[in-house]
Amino acid sequence: MNFNLISKFFNQTASKEDIDELQRWMKEKPGRRAEVEKLQTLWNESSHIKPFEDIDTEVDWTIVRQRIGSPYKLRHKAISFRQYMLRIAAFVLLAIGLSLGLIKIFHTVAKDPSHYTSVESLEQVKSVTLPDGSMVTLNVNSSLRYNRSFNHDSRDIILQGEAYFEAEHNPKLPFRVYTGNSVVEVTGTRFSIFEDTAYVRVLVLSGSISFQSSENPAVATIVSKDESGFMFRDNTVEKHQQVNLNNISWKTGQLVFHKTPVESALQDIAHHFHQELHIETAIDDSLTAQFTEQTLDDILEELRLLTSLTINQAENIIVVKQ
Numbered sequence: 001m002n003f004n005l006i007s008k009f010f011n012q013t014a015s016k017e018d019i020d021e022l023q024r025w026m027k028e029k030p031g032r033r034a035e036v037e038k039l040q041t042l043w044n045e046s047s048h049i050k051p052f053e054d055i056d057t058e059v060d061w062t063i064v065r066q067r068i069g070s071p072y073k074l075r076h077k078a079i080s081f082r083q084y085m086l087r088i089a090a091f092v093l094l095a096i097g098l099s100l101g102l103i104k105i106f107h108t109v110a111k112d113p114s115h116y117t118s119v120e121s122l123e124q125v126k127s128v129t130l131p132d133g134s135m136v137t138l139n140v141n142s143s144l145r146y147n148r149s150f151n152h153d154s155r156d157i158i159l160q161g162e163a164y165f166e167a168e169h170n171p172k173l174p175f176r177v178y179t180g181n182s183v184v185e186v187t188g189t190r191f192s193i194f195e196d197t198a199y200v201r202v203l204v205l206s207g208s209i210s211f212q213s214s215e216n217p218a219v220a221t222i223v224s225k226d227e228s229g230f231m232f233r234d235n236t237v238e239k240h241q242q243v244n245l246n247n248i249s250w251k252t253g254q255l256v257f258h259k260t261p262v263e264s265a266l267q268d269i270a271h272h273f274h275q276e277l278h279i280e281t282a283i284d285d286s287l288t289a290q291f292t293e294q295t296l297d298d299i300l301e302e303l304r305l306l307t308s309l310t311i312n313q314a315e316n317i318i319v320v321k322q
Helices: 001-011 016-027 032-046 057-068 081-111 247-254 262-274 296-307
Strands: 116-121 126-129 135-138 144-145 155-158 162-166 175-179 180-187 189-194 200-207 210-211 220-224 228-234 237-240 254-262 277-278 286-292 310-314 317-321
Touching: 001 016, 032 155, 032 210, 116 126, 116 135, 126 220, 144 175, 155 189, 162 247, 175 189, 180 189, 180 200, 189 247, 200 220, 200 247, 210 228, 220 228, 220 237, 228 277, 247 254, 247 262, 254 262, 262 277, 262 286, 262 296, 262 317, 286 296
Parallel strands: 155 175, 277 317
Antiparallel strands: 116 144, 126 135, 135 162, 144 155, 162 189, 175 180, 180 210, 189 200, 200 228, 210 220, 228 237, 254 286, 310 317
16 A cells, blocks of 8 residues: 555645546556545544543643542643653554554454445445435445434434445435535435545435535535535535536446547547546547446447447457547
């Protein structure tokens, strides 16, 4: 695992090239995205730790002495600069050890079946019916978790990856989906959520949703039918008055293009088949076509005939040249 690259992403210092490299790395093996998200959760939680300068050691020792009945007094002793630096180094090593321990604990908690039900799609699209009757379809390499008391006190879900939801209507118990740095809340509607390294995207097919930042609830918007919303990693939100249905082609099995720029069409096709896309030429053409349940090879062959482009595919990469 490239911890240097991941830490740059967590610190929001990663370049576009770094983000692309991290995205490629996560796509190479199922489960890597989930591992990064778990690390990010630990990273975010660490930001809430109380600063050392805010700790009143005299008060804390007084409380400890009262509890254990000890007559010991707090003693201060001056130390040399060298000893001070050695103690800092020891603290850093201890912090690293604790971090690794916390990661191990996080894995244990995440796998504990006593409180949460987990569903993973792995290499195939997978559908699941929730206890309230809501339907969820997970795209490949995606997962969700929900409390076993789901539909009693709450209808909260944690999603990693991409999913299509048909939430049952219940105005008394909102349906909430936590993904990345976003929260989607509905009472009942049809929508999809896609989590990327740079943003979380929602598409609404019926009804409306509340779309807000989980880190700053003041950053929020309402996304209605035939609209899409984007929550970026810097906690800014955008809403577009349109829905690209090709973004859920993995669910519908259809890719539809009507005077669509070929470059955009290629991006949709690559996403549908979980491929990387490398375009090495300028493309000014548009495309009108419809593909239903066709293989990637068949679609690329039709594109070659329609556009006269050189399109090659190997090892999950589509390369487009003139």
